[in-house]
Amino acid sequence: MRLLVVEDEPDLLTGLLRALRKDGYAVDSAADGEEGLHKALSTDYDAIVLDVMLPLLDGWELLARLRKKKSTPVLMLTARDRSADRVRGLDSGADDYLVKPFDLPELRARLRALIRRSAQQARPVVQIGDVCIDTAARTVTRAGAPVFLTAREFVMLEYLARHQGEVVTRTDLYEHLFDESEETQSNLLDVHVFNLRKKLGTEFIVTRRGHGYCIE
Amino acid sequence: MNFPRSIRWKLQLWYGGLLLLLLAGFGFTAYQLESARQLRHIDEELQQRLPMLVDSQRPIPGDRDRRQFRLSTRDALLFDQTGNESFYYVVWLKHGEPVTRSTTAPEDVPQPKAGDPPNRLRGDVRESFLFPGPGDCVLVGRSIAPDLAGLRQFAWWLCAVGVTVFAAGLAGGGWLIIKALRPIQTISAAAQSIATGDLSQRIQTQDTESELGQLATVLNTTFARLEASFSRQSRFTADAAHELRTPLAVILLQSQNGLAADHLTEEQREAFLATQRAAQRMRRLIESLLTLARLDSGELSDNRAPCELNRVAEETVRLLQPLAAEHGASLTTELAPAHCVGNADELAQVVTNLVGNALVHNRSGVSVHVKVLIEDQHAVLTVRDTGQGIAPADISHLFERFYRVEKARTTAGGHTGLGLAITQAIVTAHGGMIVAESRVGEGTVMTVRLPLALRGADST
Numbered sequence: 001m002r003l004l005v006v007e008d009e010p011d012l013l014t015g016l017l018r019a020l021r022k023d024g025y026a027v028d029s030a031a032d033g034e035e036g037l038h039k040a041l042s043t044d045y046d047a048i049v050l051d052v053m054l055p056l057l058d059g060w061e062l063l064a065r066l067r068k069k070k071s072t073p074v075l076m077l078t079a080r081d082r083s084a085d086r087v088r089g090l091d092s093g094a095d096d097y098l099v100k101p102f103d104l105p106e107l108r109a110r111l112r113a114l115i116r117r118s119a120q121q122a123r124p125v126v127q128i129g130d131v132c133i134d135t136a137a138r139t140v141t142r143a144g145a146p147v148f149l150t151a152r153e154f155v156m157l158e159y160l161a162r163h164q165g166e167v168v169t170r171t172d173l174y175e176h177l178f179d180e181s182e183e184t185q186s187n188l189l190d191v192h193v194f195n196l197r198k199k200l201g202t203e204f205i206v207t208r209r210g211h212g213y214c215i216e
Numbered sequence: 217m218n219f220p221r222s223i224r225w226k227l228q229l230w231y232g233g234l235l236l237l238l239l240a241g242f243g244f245t246a247y248q249l250e251s252a253r254q255l256r257h258i259d260e261e262l263q264q265r266l267p268m269l270v271d272s273q274r275p276i277p278g279d280r281d282r283r284q285f286r287l288s289t290r291d292a293l294l295f296d297q298t299g300n301e302s303f304y305y306v307v308w309l310k311h312g313e314p315v316t317r318s319t320t321a322p323e324d325v326p327q328p329k330a331g332d333p334p335n336r337l338r339g340d341v342r343e344s345f346l347f348p349g350p351g352d353c354v355l356v357g358r359s360i361a362p363d364l365a366g367l368r369q370f371a372w373w374l375c376a377v378g379v380t381v382f383a384a385g386l387a388g389g390g391w392l393i394i395k396a397l398r399p400i401q402t403i404s405a406a407a408q409s410i411a412t413g414d415l416s417q418r419i420q421t422q423d424t425e426s427e428l429g430q431l432a433t434v435l436n437t438t439f440a441r442l443e444a445s446f447s448r449q450s451r452f453t454a455d456a457a458h459e460l461r462t463p464l465a466v467i468l469l470q471s472q473n474g475l476a477a478d479h480l481t482e483e484q485r486e487a488f489l490a491t492q493r494a495a496q497r498m499r500r501l502i503e504s505l506l507t508l509a510r511l512d513s514g515e516l517s518d519n520r521a522p523c524e525l526n527r528v529a530e531e532t533v534r535l536l537q538p539l540a541a542e543h544g545a546s547l548t549t550e551l552a553p554a555h556c557v558g559n560a561d562e563l564a565q566v567v568t569n570l571v572g573n574a575l576v577h578n579r580s581g582v583s584v585h586v587k588v589l590i591e592d593q594h595a596v597l598t599v600r601d602t603g604q605g606i607a608p609a610d611i612s613h614l615f616e617r618f619y620r621v622e623k624a625r626t627t628a629g630g631h632t633g634l635g636l637a638i639t640q641a642i643v644t645a646h647g648g649m650i651v652a653e654s655r656v657g658e659g660t661v662m663t664v665r666l667p668l669a670l671r672g673a674d675s676t
């Protein structure tokens with residue numbers, strides 16, 4: 001899951017990056033509206049956390065320009081909370097709206113819901129065979145027994161599960177699992193896939209040679 | 217209206233007094249002038265007759281020193297004995313017939329002394345006299361009773377006219393005063409509604425040149441500045457609260473991040489928890505300030521719909537039951553249907569704040585009774601508790617911002633000190649009022665009165 005956080009307050013930005021990366025998300029950042037728009041247009045993010053008050057290009061304008069080309073889920077973050085502002089935000093294409101100061105657990109939950117909705121899954125629990133993935137609690141069980149995954153492994157599993165039945169290319173996985181700041185080694189994916197297979201069964205993730213991976 | 221104190225009645229009284237004085241002065245002068253004129257006319261008539269009396273002295277035949285008085289027949293006609301203006305004469309001669317008088321003359325006319333003024337008034341008789349020679353005296357007189365009667369009639373007539381003019385003057389003056397004071401009533405009405413909180417109210421003036429028009433203009437300018445400064449203040453509060461949100465978000469986020477970190481010492485955990493608690497309290501404070509600023513600016517007033525106060529209370533109380541259970545309190549209701557117009561969320565906030573206060577600020581085991589009824593065309597919500605009560609000194613400050621009854625535990629329970637201020641602001645914004653009554657040791661009753669919805673609104 002790859003996110004973009006557009007926020008001009010540096011301390012808030014680093015805090016958000018740390019918190020979201022801790023959850024296993026790959027998170028890119030932008031400190032102003034133009035950079036944010038550029039990144040939002042050039043990468044397929046799973047969700048964007050967008051501050052309203054931004055230098056160069058404010059959140060409304062960014063959202064309006066983004067919506068002409070992409071339907072990436074957007075969660076607006078703002079210090080204004082009059083209902084008129086909320087209406088404006090939702091009407092101009094924001095998918096959710098959170099007022100500063102926010103509780104981290106709430107932000108996490110809203111982001112999960114946003115990503116879930118954009119993958120057209122209403123329920124937070126995904127059941128594949130005897131493997132049960134609870135995206136809200138971020139836990140995985142196999143035949144009722146808990147399976148312990150690292151954050152990155154969980155995100156990879158979640159991404160594959162969200163695209164169940166589809167072949168997910170290695171490029172897709174790179175795009176959604178690693179952010180711009182990470183020096184990714186090409187075999188890192190193989191390591192995560194190896195670990196997931198070890199924990200969930202060899203047949204759980206199928207390799208389509210030359211194409212990518214798939215959960216059937 | 218306060219009769220003796222009101223400007224209108226004072227003016228009327230002064231005006232009436234002045235008018236009365238002027239009329240009396242005028243009437244008195246007119247009477248005096250008229251009576252003087254008549255007297256002068258009478259004197260002229262009398263004096264016209266004197267010379268012929270002087271000429272009527274003739275020497276007594278055979279006695280050269282002595283004279284007698286004989287009036288010619290033609291002259292005697294001037295002393296008509298039967299007419300209304302009956303003149304008489306009396307003549308005293310030193311040498312000759314001592315006293316000669318006309319038949320109409322009274323018996324007891326005293327002889328004037330030399331050096332007396334030429335006219336005199338005896339009762340209702342006017343007399344003029346002349347001294348043709350030493351010791352001689354000629355007097356003409358007449359009764360002025362008819363003239364006096366005429367003057368009395370004139371006086372009555374003056375009185376009648378005076379009373380009429382006075383009455384007309386009073387009525388006209390009263391009308392003028394009312395007309396002149398009407399702008400003051402307009403001003404006072406506008407000021408009144410500004411005093412009750414409607415700062416957008418202005419005095420309607422067409423005429424800006426008159427003194428009151430200028431006053432109204434000055435007042436309107438003052439009102440506009442008042443409104444501007446008030447809205448500036450509430451905008452400032454709102455802006456400040458907004459500006460505080462981002463740094464607060466940083467504090468909250470970083471403390472929550474910190475708590476989520478691995479390998480925290482107990483000390484670090486405590487520090488992060490304390491930071492987080494403080495941040496949460498600031499957050500509630502900011503939200504409360506924003507709510508107040510919004511209520512002050514009247515921003516929420518458009519969000520109105522008919523709602524049932526009893527339903528609002530019922531639902532809110534149901535949500536508060538767990539809190540009551542937590543405090544070992546009993547929370548009961550007695551709800552009669554009451555429709556009013558308002559924002560259900562805000563009204564729920566009122567119920568929450570009042571019930572919450574009753575639960576939180578009292579010892580456990582308190583019983584809280586929520587009642588909704590209709591009384592005097594108002595929807596009335598009362599929240600009655602059997603708690604420790606509030607001291608009379610605190611009651612009057614209860615709705616002030618940041619006022620806390622329990623000063624020692626200012627921040628316990630995360631209360632902002634704005635709850636009742638918000639409650640009052642909401643109630644006021646709904647056109648209602650809130651009253652607190654309490655007896656120490658017995659409990660507190662909070663009463664909220666809201667205007668009932670009109671009949672038409674009930675059906676919707």
